[in-house]
Amino acid sequence: MGEDVQAYNGGGWIATKLEWLINWGRKRSPWPLPYGTACCGIEMMCALASGYDMARFGAERPSFSPRQADVLIEAGTITLKMVPILKRIYEQMAAPKWVIAMGACACSGGVFRTYSTLQGIDKVIPVDVYIPGCPPRPEALLQALGMLIKKIEKSHPILHKRYSDFLVGY
Amino acid sequence: MDLRERVEKCLGPEGLMVAMTECRGDLSVEVPKTRLLDVMHLLKDTPDLEFDFLSDVLGVDNLAFYEKQKPKKKPEGEDTEAKKEKGPSPPRFEVIYLLLSLKRTERLQVKIRVAEDDMEVDSVTSIWKAANWPEREAFDMFGLRFKGHPNLKRLLMWDEFPAYPLRKDYPLEGRGEERHLVYGE
Numbered sequence: 001m002g003e004d005v006q007a008y009n010g011g012g013w014i015a016t017k018l019e020w021l022i023n024w025g026r027k028r029s030p031w032p033l034p035y036g037t038a039c040c041g042i043e044m045m046c047a048l049a050s051g052y053d054m055a056r057f058g059a060e061r062p063s064f065s066p067r068q069a070d071v072l073i074e075a076g077t078i079t080l081k082m083v084p085i086l087k088r089i090y091e092q093m094a095a096p097k098w099v100i101a102m103g104a105c106a107c108s109g110g111v112f113r114t115y116s117t118l119q120g121i122d123k124v125i126p127v128d129v130y131i132p133g134c135p136p137r138p139e140a141l142l143q144a145l146g147m148l149i150k151k152i153e154k155s156h157p158i159l160h161k162r163y164s165d166f167l168v169g170y
Numbered sequence: 171m172d173l174r175e176r177v178e179k180c181l182g183p184e185g186l187m188v189a190m191t192e193c194r195g196d197l198s199v200e201v202p203k204t205r206l207l208d209v210m211h212l213l214k215d216t217p218d219l220e221f222d223f224l225s226d227v228l229g230v231d232n233l234a235f236y237e238k239q240k241p242k243k244k245p246e247g248e249d250t251e252a253k254k255e256k257g258p259s260p261p262r263f264e265v266i267y268l269l270l271s272l273k274r275t276e277r278l279q280v281k282i283r284v285a286e287d288d289m290e291v292d293s294v295t296s297i298w299k300a301a302n303w304p305e306r307e308a309f310d311m312f313g314l315r316f317k318g319h320p321n322l323k324r325l326l327m328w329d330e331f332p333a334y335p336l337r338k339d340y341p342l343e344g345r346g347e348e349r350h351l352v353y354g355e
Contacts (some may be wrong), residue, residue: 080347081327081349084349114344115342115345116344
């Protein structure tokens with residue numbers, strides 16, 4: 001975050017307001033990149049479909065291209081064979097970007113404590129919100145999106161990343 | 171004539187049968203490894219058998235079984251001597267072929283035993299093309315080399331993976347292998 005708004009770097013009341021404006025725009029349109037690799041993917045589809053309608057919270061358009069997505073919803077088991085692909089997709093996403101680790105497998109490897117499974121995606125990419133459950137209900141994904149929106153609200157996109165990291169949560 | 175008699179009639183005279191067992195209606199026949207292709211051709215082409223469909227090819231590791239069967243438990247320090255007097259290595263692995271006759275709706279297991287120091291097995295891809303991926307999987311998981319396979323490389327693990335993970339002496343949690351991919355070149 002922050003790299004994309006570097007032209008204005010001053011202080012004062014305008015900065016605060018601009019920050020608010022940017023966060024307002026971002027929190028209203030967290031376009032998800034669905035990365036469903038296991039049964040959590042089914043719950044994610046359910047959350048995106050009309051019954052739960054994740055579009056209510058701005059996750060309007062599941063973006064199947066990482067270039068146009070803001071939130072990577074990693075739903076499911078990641079095998080070690082797939083790690084480079086996950087990393088690459090994360091790197092292809094344009095900033096600002098966030099990651100939701102959905103389900104026990106994405107958080108910690110789940111029941112698959114084996115030679116072939118990555119023990120939590122936070123070993124390879126940064127994660128903003130974790131959702132426990134095997135698989136979690138769609139409500140849990142909606143709650144995670146709500147928490148992510150709150151996190152976006154509190155972020156400081158204009159400040160240099162060096163400072164804004166300290167301020168997240170204030 | 172039931173299937174058992176027909177298989178015996180087909181393979182028996184040629185001396186192609188090591189053992190035959192039946193478990194809950196499933197017939198299983200063990201054949202010599204060196205004559206595998208002959209057996210498979212016979213089973214496929216003999217008119218009253220016609221096993222024209224290969225369901226799966228499986229590998230089995232009987233490591234614990236053979237370790238239990240070792241003649242004596244050697245105390246520590248005698249390892250080197252024991253190695254010297256060891257004869258031919260026991261047939262640690264098995265390869266099981268699950269055959270199905272679509273015309274007769276009958277099933278048959280064909281089993282061969284593979285010793286650890288001679289992991290080469292004839293590929294049956296020349297008879298059933300369906301053997302391609304199952305044989306690759308058995309190669310990937312157990313290190314069985316299928317001679318004559320058109321594309322024998324790993325199916326599930328990545329190419330550089332250094333072990334055969336379904337062998338019983340491989341730890342479940344792995345040995346800390348990580349996949350590094352260099353891209354952007």
